[in-house]
Amino acid sequence: MxxxxxxxxxxxxxxxxxxxxxxxxxxxxxxxxxxxxxxxxxxxxxxxxxxxxxxxxxxxxxxxxxxxxxxxxxxxxxxxxxxxxxxxxxxxxxxxxxRHPHIYGDVKVENEEQVKQNWEKLKLKEGKKSVLEGVPKSLPALVKANRIQDKVAGVGFDWEEPHQVWQKVQEELAELNAEIKKGNQENIEKEFGDVLFSMINYARFIGVNPENALEKTNKKFINRFQYLEEHSKKDGKDLSEMSLDEMDSYWNESKKIFK
The missing domain is CATH 1.10.287.1080 (MazG-like)
Structure with a gap:
């Protein structure tokens, strides 16, 4: 180097x-x-x-x-x-x-979480009125939700155990299902947003970056669908005229390659 x-x-x-x-x-x-x-x-x-x-x-x-x-x-x-x-x-x-008084000062910390909590507290002392001021308004919604949750967790506003968050996911799914049955589109959208928000929160508790996870799934889907397009074309088939069962045959082949 x-x-x-x-x-x-x-x-x-x-x-x-x-x-x-x-x-x-x-x-x-x-x-x-x-x-x-x-x-x-x-x-x-x-x-x-x-x-x-x-x-x-x-x-x-x-x-x-x-x-x-x-x-x-x-x-x-x-x-x-x-x-x-x-x-x-x-x-x-x-x-x-x-922002690192545990390195350049006399503050003692035991783990990463304490470092993050100190970071947010120091930002408030610097004059920020809210811990959420540092979340850019133009961030994509999924990334923004993750940053919001991460920042409020930094000042202790958080669940204690992953199973509590998973229970919240289940509650939000039940509320979404109830609104779907009622048919009010505006409420359906609100509850769907709550489901996504709670899933993103759960991802944090199980050590998954939701943006990375979704993008990897996007790439996997693209690879599998392009396999379907390419190989059906080689076999002389028109995608728009194929049945779903025929498409599934190629799709299942692609799943063996792109996992």
Whole structure:
């Protein structure tokens, strides 16, 4: 692996390249904080895909793309005389030191949960009015639900045992079923949301990241369905004209390959 000197030289090279691009490249010169935003979101999702695929080479590439965006934002910030890359690094360093008094202070902790609880309490002391202020409004709903539950658990608002959460899931399912029988669509939607919220909470208790779990299932379904499409086509069959039983035959084959 590279030495710390090599690492700093590589970062310095990237900063120099960013200076050149901002000065000489028409596209790079035109970009703003706002114009980069959606591109940054895309790059973050590409990194997330690479992590799910456990593709270390691709992870390295995608991390480079994300790092480029950080450097780009820092360059624009320096042009506005608002902040630069040093301000960004110093700000996060100071936050990490302040939020880890068990490392840089005299606070004692016994486990990860106590670290998380201290983290949320420190954020409130820093002036946040709510532990939920740090949850971005634009997060996808599933990810947002997971972050909400994780944050309130950090200040002790949580179930004690997994079986209690599973019981809550069962209660929400029963309420959903009752509303389905009544046929009120608005209430059905509300109860369905409660079921999802409780399932996401249960995932946390059994050590499952719900976003990762669902995305892996998405990928598995895509692979299986594309197998169905490909092999039925090879056999000269039109998918739109096949019976469900015929489709199931290919589907069951795909399940042996994509588990």
């Amino acid at each position: 590279n030495t710390r000197k090599d690492q700093l030289e590589a970062l310095n090279r990237l900063l120099d390249i960013m200076d050149d691009l901002r000065e000489k490249c028409p596209w790079d010169r035109k970009q703003t904080l706002e114009s980069l935003r959606h591109l940054t979101i895309e790059e973050t999702y590409e990194l997330a895909d690479a992590i799910l695929n456990n593709d270390l080479e691709e992870i390295k590439k995608e991390l480079g793309d994300v790092l480029l965006h950080i450097v780009f934002y820092a360059k624009i910030g320096s042009e506005k005389k608002a902040f630069d890359i040093a301000d960004i690094a110093n700000a996060i360093s100071e936050k990490l030191v302040d």
